[in-house]
Amino acid sequence: MIVGLSNPKKKYHKTRHNVGSWYIYTLAKYYCSVLKEEKKFFGFTTCLNIKSNLIYLLVPNIFMxxxxxxxxxxxxxxxxxxxxxxxxxxxxxLDPGIIKYKYSYGHSGHNGLRNIIKEFNTQVNFCRLRVGIGRPKNKNEISSFVLSIPDFRELNLIQKSISYAIKENFTLLNFIQ
Structure with a gap:
């Protein structure tokens, strides 16, 4: 299963905090699939068949x-x-345009990851794809920064890194073993 963390799609889709969902939508499009709302999972889902593996995609449509x-x-x-x-x-x-794969336990202060760890009630390592959005100069502006829309240059760098990662199977080769 691959999950792109997000806030509700309509209001927050274009914000930095939703780059996880950007990845999922780009991945689905690359494999000619469409995400559909699935109310029982509180999000948008689809399923891909990659290298004979059934991979479920999810973009939650609830708050991060x-x-x-x-x-x-x-x-x-x-x-x-x-x-x-x-x-x-x-x-x-990570700066915009940088993507890193990580296998570890922990949330590094990310509220979406923190909640996932809490819901699964476990301390196991899990796979993460970190998409760089940069950091505001002032620490007190983090909340408004992640909920803001990236400027044209940042958006272009983020989209290029997501496309590159998908086309090169950057994460899928690591994830599907």
């Missing part, structure tokens, strides 16, 4: 700090453990 509820609902339904899920999320510690 409760995304774990949506992820846990879908994972429980399909009997998928947290260690079998790739979480794609925004990362303040």
């Amino acid at each position: 700090n409760i995304n774990g509820y949506s992820v846990h609902k879908m994972a429980s339904f399909y009997k998928i453990s947290l260690s079998q899920i790739l979480i794609v999320h925004d990362d303040l510690d």
